[in-house]
Amino acid sequence: MEELNKNQSHSPFTQPIRCIVKLGGAAITCKNELEMVNEEILQKVSEQLRQAMIASSEKPPGMDWSKRHGGSEICCNPEEFGDHSATECSRFIVVHGAGSFGHFQASKSGVHKGQLNKPLVKGGFVATRISVTTLNLEIVRALAREGIPSIGMSPFSCGWITSERHISSADLSSVAKAIDSGFTPVLHGDAVLDEIQECTILSGDVIISHLAAYSKPEYVVFLTDVYGVYDRPPTEPDAVLLKEIAVAEDGSWSVVKPKLQNSIELTVAAHDTTGGMKTKISEAAMIAKLGIDVYIVKAATSHSLRALNGDLRSSIPDDWLGTVVRSAR
Amino acid sequence: MEELNKNQSHSPFTQPIRCIVKLGGAAITCKNELEMVNEEILQKVSEQLRQAMIASSEKPPGMDWSKRHGGSEICCNPEEFGDHSATECSRFIVVHGAGSFGHFQASKSGVHKGQLNKPLVKGGFVATRISVTTLNLEIVRALAREGIPSIGMSPFSCGWITSERHISSADLSSVAKAIDSGFTPVLHGDAVLDEIQECTILSGDVIISHLAAYSKPEYVVFLTDVYGVYDRPPTEPDAVLLKEIAVAEDGSWSVVKPKLQNSIELTVAAHDTTGGMKTKISEAAMIAKLGIDVYIVKAATSHSLRALNGDLRSSIPDDWLGTVVRSAR
Structure with a gap:
């Protein structure tokens, strides 16, 4: 877990960020097929992002003028753009996970454990x-087709480096400059260099909490493939959706809604065996401690649209399904 | 043209670079079809790069473990890597042009002229x-399949910014760190932010001369779709291949081999109408002025292999076809 209390006086973010969105790997890719995008969900997520970011009721012209795979036509109609001034677009940062991309390559080679001098690790890194x-690239294209001025920015290329798997340096100025120029940066979980163990995997969740600490967005949304955080694996029949989690000054957290009988410690440990929800809650808690609301919600639903819109900031409607993680203050 | 005499005391390149290679857009893409890679040439170029960079006669295991377009199989055999120490790989930097990628989008929108506030320019930038x-990504994958530890690094993401189209800041430390970690950075001509005109296109040739000035490689190779620089468009029947160009202290240059009747000024002006060869010679001359030999040679030929190998450093064999640009000193 990263220490977020470092000196943040040198933040390159000069203007407020509205929202940081995590597109969960499990939500936007097909779990059971290697390297397969869930096109339907990705398209819907992109559409909701456009609705949340761009006030205009009209869909702006698409910005992906490249051939589609297998296609021979370039989709571009410059006349669509006209000569009017640019569509106002909210300041969002998008970060996505890997899902069925990357995990196979990383786990086969053990990139997260370091030791780049081993040929297998170096091969796996590449x-x-x-x-x-x-x-x-697929996500940048899907967003661009909706008229979102998306710009792919790899943490490796941006100079993000870890030290024993914690971020030790990350040049946020290129991300900030991209936003200041009206673009929507799209970062991702990546293989990066590590000062101690030579290399590792930097997860999207860790990137989000780092970005949140420096850019102080109004709110953060995690789009996942389930309705939120449950008290046990959501596949179990009695699983209860945790609707509100409060984070105390010391970083400890408790479930506010609904009232639970079992202790939190226990339920989280159990949940974690199903895959990484503990990291997600920990990172969400770090962000909430900064006074930033975090919404963990199922992608491509009416609930995710309300979260992306920022509709939940004043109060959480009873019919909203998802998990809010917020400061107890 | 960029001024290369700036203070280079802060170069992050701590160890010598052997070679910077430009993969010309015209060589590796199909000129007459939008967004089409010339697979045959790219494969051959990648193979020659591997031969030049990796001393082993055996081809190392491939590092592209992703599905091919339309394929369903991941090509990966971790056992191939064994447990022996890493293959020694020469320190190369690869930069490629755009060819039939990017040009259409850039010219339709006028990205090179700036004014990001215009919707068409912003759309074109994306x-x-x-x-x-x-x-x-295609080039990184082709190199990785040959066992070259290639890492894509976009100038935009690396924080390369121009001022009135000249590079004003470029964080070379991430490129240097990638090389120090044993990787082969693969950069490319890119759309970037500009401090004066908001945005522009940064060409691969300009990137090369900037990298050369800071990293001082032993030699630079430009792989093109013709045998080198000619005294007139190479499609003309009497076109003469300029085999050796000498660059004086003041940056002026003259053809040493063969002896020509016409003046150089004239021939270059004529040549330039056929597309960008003047920029290439100018950038090559800037590099040569630093005492670094530049070889302009046809990609995927026996001549390009000799250039990539560095076989031309002591003397240029009579049967070598290509253009050498070097300092007159």
């Missing part, structure tokens, strides 16, 4: 970056 | 980056 940048 | 990063 292979992982190829796989995750392939997904990044 | 579209251009999508197109050139698509090509970058």
Whole structure:
């Protein structure tokens, strides 16, 4: 877990960020097929992001003028753009996970454990970056087709470096400059260099909490493939959706809604065996401690649209399904 | 043209670079079809790069473990890597042009002229980056398949920024760190932010001369779709290949081999109408002035292999076809 109380006086973010969105790997890729985008969900997520970011009721012209795979036509109609001034677009940062991209390559080679001098690790590092940048390009294109001025920015290229798997340096100025120029940066979980163990995997969740600490967005949304955080694996029949989690000054957290009988410690440990929800809650808690509301919600639903819109900031409607993680203050 | 005499005391390149290679857009893409890689040439170029960079006669295991377009199989055999120490790989930097990627998007929108507040320019900026990063990914994958530890690094993401189209800041430390970690950075001509005109296109040739000035490689190779620089468009029947160009202290240059009747000024002006060869010679001359030999040679030929190998450093064999640009000193 990263220490977020470092000196943040040198933040390059000069203007407020509205929202940081995590597109969960499990939500936007097909879990059971290697390197397969869930096109339907990605398209819907992109559409909701456009609705949340761009006030205009009209869909702006698309910005992906490249051929589609297997296609021979370039989709571009410059006349659509006309000569009017640019569409106002909210300041969002998008970060996505890997899902069925990258994980295979990273786990086969053990990139997260370091030791770049091993040929297999070096090969896996290269292979992982190829796989995750392939997904990044697909996501940038899906957003651009909706008229969102998306710009792919790989943490590796941006100079993000870890030290024993914690971020030790991350040049946020290029991300900030991209936003100041009206673009929507799209970052991703990546293979990066590590000062101690030579290399590792930097997860999208860790990137989000780092970005949140420096850019202080109004709110953060995690789009996942389930309705939120449950008290046990959501596949179990009695699983209860935790609707509100409060984070105390000391970083400890408790479930506010609904009232639970079991202790939190226990339920989280149990949940974690199903895959990484503990990291997500920990990172969400770090962000909430800064006074930033975090919404963990199922992608491509009416609930995710309300979260992306920022509709939940004043109060959480009873019919909203998802998990809010916020400061107890 | 960029001023290369700036203070270079802060170069992050701590160890010598052997070679910077430019993969010309015209060589590796199909000129007459939008967004089409010339697979045959790219494969051959990648193979020659591997031969030049990796001493082992055996081809190392491939590092592209992703599915091919339309394929369903991941090509990966971790056992191939064994447990022996890493293959020694020469320190190369690869930079590629755009060819039939990016040009369409950039010219339709006028990204090179700036004014990001115009919707068409912003759309074109996003579209251009999508197109050139698509090509970058293809090239990184082709190199990785040959066992070259290639890492895509976009100038935009690396924080390269121009001022009135000249590079004003470029964080070379991430490129240097990638090389120090044993990787081969693969950069490309890109759409970037400009401090004066908001945005522009940064060409691969300008990137090369900037990198050369700071990293001082032993030699630089430009792989093109013709045998080198000619005294007139190479499609004309009497076109003469300029085999050796000498660059004086003041940056002026003259053809040493063969002896020509016409003046150089004239021939270059004529040549330039056929597309960008003047920029290439200018950038090559800037590099040569630093005492670094530049070889301009046809990609995927026996001549390009000799250039990439560095076989031409002591003397240029009579049967070598290509253009050498070097300091007159």
